[in-house]
Amino acid sequence: MRNGLQLVLIALSCTLTNLCVAQQTFKNCTAAFVGSKMIVNEYTTKGTCRLPATARGELTVNTVELSPTESKAVDRIAFKIAIRDKATQTLALFSKEEFKQVPIQRVLAKCQKGDHIVLLTLDDSYALPHNEILVQ
Secondary structure, eight states: OHHHHHHHHHHHHHHHHHHHHHTTTTOEEEEEEETTEESBSSSSTTOOBEEOTTOOSEEEEEEEEEOSSOEEEEEEOOEEEEEEOTTTOOEEESOSOOBSOEEHHHHHTTOOTTOEEEEEESSTTEEOSOOEEEEO
């Protein structure tokens, strides 16, 4: 009887631990930046990300502090990059590397007008709602 009660308590504590961990998913807001400028035009459900094919600077993904007047990059996070081809909608991994920063020119060199740069976070505690960047 005592062993059965111990097993029930262990199972219950494992379940509660898993529930607590699951609540941490997508708790940190993040955004993509080139240099110090956030790429998304507005951090809302209607926001869009566009970059000219001639853009210059370092591409980063950062946690952000959002306010009505400004959006400030805080900490860089690791990410991967894929490119969605305009013609076929095929998604191909840009590199097997993890990045915290990468020259945007290096990524754009593999893109054509109309392609999308897709940013992938490596940790599900980070929300990156504006993860597709249209190359113009």
